Amino acid sequence: xxxxxxxxxxxxxxxxxxxxxxxxxxxxxxxxxxxxxxxxxxxxxxxxxxxxxxxxxxxxxxxxxxxxxxxxxxxxxxxxxxxxxxxxxxxxxxxxxxxxxxxxxxxxxxxxxxxxxxxxxxxxxxxxxxxxxxxxxxxxxxxxxxxxxxxxxxxxxxxxxxxxxxxxxxxxxxxxxxxxxxxxxxxxxxxxxxxxxxxxxxxxxxxxxxxxxxxxxxxxxxxxxxxxxxxxxxxxxxxxxxxxxxxxxxxxxxxxxxxxxxxxxxxxxxxxxxxxxxxxxxxxxxxxxxxxxxxxxxxxxxxxxxxxxxxxxxxxxxxxxxxxxxxxxxxxxxxxxxxxxxxxxxxxxxxxxxxxxxxxxxxxxxxxxxxxxxxxxxxxxxxxxxxxx
Numbered sequence: 001x002x003x004x005x006x007x008x009x010x011x012x013x014x015x016x017x018x019x020x021x022x023x024x025x026x027x028x029x030x031x032x033x034x035x036x037x038x039x040x041x042x043x044x045x046x047x048x049x050x051x052x053x054x055x056x057x058x059x060x061x062x063x064x065x066x067x068x069x070x071x072x073x074x075x076x077x078x079x080x081x082x083x084x085x086x087x088x089x090x091x092x093x094x095x096x097x098x099x100x101x102x103x104x105x106x107x108x109x110x111x112x113x114x115x116x117x118x119x120x121x122x123x124x125x126x127x128x129x130x131x132x133x134x135x136x137x138x139x140x141x142x143x144x145x146x147x148x149x150x151x152x153x154x155x156x157x158x159x160x161x162x163x164x165x166x167x168x169x170x171x172x173x174x175x176x177x178x179x180x181x182x183x184x185x186x187x188x189x190x191x192x193x194x195x196x197x198x199x200x201x202x203x204x205x206x207x208x209x210x211x212x213x214x215x216x217x218x219x220x221x222x223x224x225x226x227x228x229x230x231x232x233x234x235x236x237x238x239x240x241x242x243x244x245x246x247x248x249x250x251x252x253x254x255x256x257x258x259x260x261x262x263x264x265x266x267x268x269x270x271x272x273x274x275x276x277x278x279x280x281x282x283x284x285x286x287x288x289x290x291x292x293x294x295x296x297x298x299x300x301x302x303x304x305x306x307x308x309x310x311x312x313x314x315x316x317x318x319x320x321x322x323x324x325x326x327x328x329x330x331x332x333x334x335x336x337x338x339x340x341x342x343x344x345x346x347x348x349x350x351x352x353x354x355x356x357x358x359x360x361x362x363x364x365x366x367x368x369x370x371x372x373x374x375x376x377x378x379x380x381x382x383x384x385x386x387x388x389x
Contacts, residue, residue: 016281023277024317027365030263030270031321035358036328037259039348041252044335047346048248051185052240055087055217056129059210059227062234066247067101071206076233080210083226085219087212089128094212097126100198101208103342104169104191106158117154118190118342119169121198129211133187138163138178141193148193149178153345157334167191170201186244189334189345211240251337251344267365270317274369278310282377303378310370311363318362325358326350 052058059080064070072080077098087095100121105114120126124143127133141147150161160167167174174193182188195207214220220239227237328348337344 019277023273024313026273027270027314027317027362028321030266031318031358031362032324033266034263034361035322035325038354039325039328039350041256042351042354043346043349045248045252046349047184048186048244051187052244054241056211056213056240057237058240058243059235059237062236067208070208072210073206077207077210079232083223085214085223087215095125095129096212097123097129098195098207099209099211100195100204102202109157109159116342120190120192121195122192123195129213130187132183132185134181136179136181141177143194146172146174147177148174148191149180150176150191151188152181153188154191155179172201186344189343271365271369274310274366275373278370278373282373299378303374306374306377307370311366314362314366318359322355322358
């Protein structure tokens, strides 16, 4: 079977520049929406997964799905600190942090609307357990004092969170003595201070979590078995990476489902637009179709030619939409984490997998929108075409 030359297919799109650009633009908008939704979901997942450390273990009350609704009393925290295999710091101190996690409402910069921010009280080993966190300005808080340090996203996104400012929460004034950069992880959206003083301020009788580092990541199963064997410890211990990965699932899944539904609805309009464009092309080129058939091109060749034209049109729209979506990687955005009900700052993230899915989605729209017109073109009779021409 002789195929219609690709140059002929491309030339037909160039001849109808205005129609081609309008149809491609409609497809590009749908593709842009589809891609940005996937990028948003991936950005949230990447932000939370990167927050955890592979050799850190995070302990929660058994059955607690998040740190804010967990509780570990002082006796349990002491037992956990005595577990074998816990790593030590440069000065020989155990790398264990008893932590209190609460929420506090702060006004957002620019709008003044209140939003929840995660307040994390921690022990002296807390910063050492997060090597990705670097002090950007000022100094770290001093244990036992009403001092706090704020993450980069908090400092840039909320009013009154600059170094030297004072925050009022838990019936106490807290002095901001520093800010830190957490390498675009979830910690960027937190405020850190002393755990015991934060417990006292919020009248908490138990810590939220205990985080410790293992001397060897391979000791996790043995440590987990020791915790499960102690009846005094009604807790769940899991690798910190796994905990944050689980935290990302609900929000990322919701965004993917919602965005996919919207993209499908919008794609119906794009498919109809492509179909109208291709029907118009068939109507305008009846004479050409008859000539092609008279020259020996079979029906299947005509069908493939018009279908290829529609796919090429959708590919142009797909590339344009993907290019527009890629610009979103430079945009910082925040949303509410369903697990903690606190603000979470993140960036859109474009991956090769997302790019491939987006282009396949664009080609699918082109195939569905172009198949019926292409089928009609292939079914036209030579005599009717030449007579109409």
